[in-house]
Amino acid sequence: MPTAYFGRRYMLSASHRLHSDTLSDEANRATYGKCNNPHGHGHNYVVEVLVGGPVDVETGMVVNMATLDEVVQTSVLERFDHTNLNRDPLFVNQVPTTENLCRAVFGVLKEALPNGELAWIRVEETENNFFEFRGE
Template identity: 80%
Template sequence: MQTAYFGRRYLLSASHRLHSDALSDESNRATYGKCNNPHGHGHNYVVEVLVGGPVDSDTGMVINLATLDELVQTSVLKRFDHTNLNYDPLFVNQVPTTENLCRAVFKVLKSTLPSGRLEYVRIEETENNFFQCYGD
């Protein structure tokens, strides 16, 4: 059976401070540089989601766009948009790097996706930095 893919982009604004309690203050500054600012800093992230799977013969879709939008809105945007990621329970024991944010978004969406297979989540942090997390 042939696989088709549907991708969608979302905007998410959040702040974070890159700091590890396992490192000394000096090591944190050396590792994270200006991203270790005690007051944090923010990004306007672009979150890209790609779902793959067979095309439903009745709807002609891999996943309904409205269904995916609602899932991302309730599971990701309501949770992370306009927040400080350091205070989210997912990041209590890990540094809220964009790598870890990408992994967290992938995990949240994969566990709630009603149809299709979550192929990847891609997060653009800046015009030069992006991060991707793929499925199994």
């Protein structure tokens, strides 16, 4: 059966500090520049979710938009919005770069979505920087 795709955009604001405990302070500053600020910094992220699957014969949908919104709200937005990403358990052993945030959002949603296949996650950090993750 052919695959159709449904995409949706969400917004969240979060702060982070790019810093690796395995690097010296000098190496962290050289690697992460101003993003290594000890006080952190924040972004207004745009998170795009793309779900694929067959179109349900009865509903005509790949996934119910209200269901997707609820899953994203409870699994992603309530967890990450207006937080310091460095304090989230997912980032205890990794630097909370936007690449890693993108992977984390994918993993959280992959487990939480009731139907439809999570095709990819795209996280826009700034108007010039975006990251995509399509799974392992």
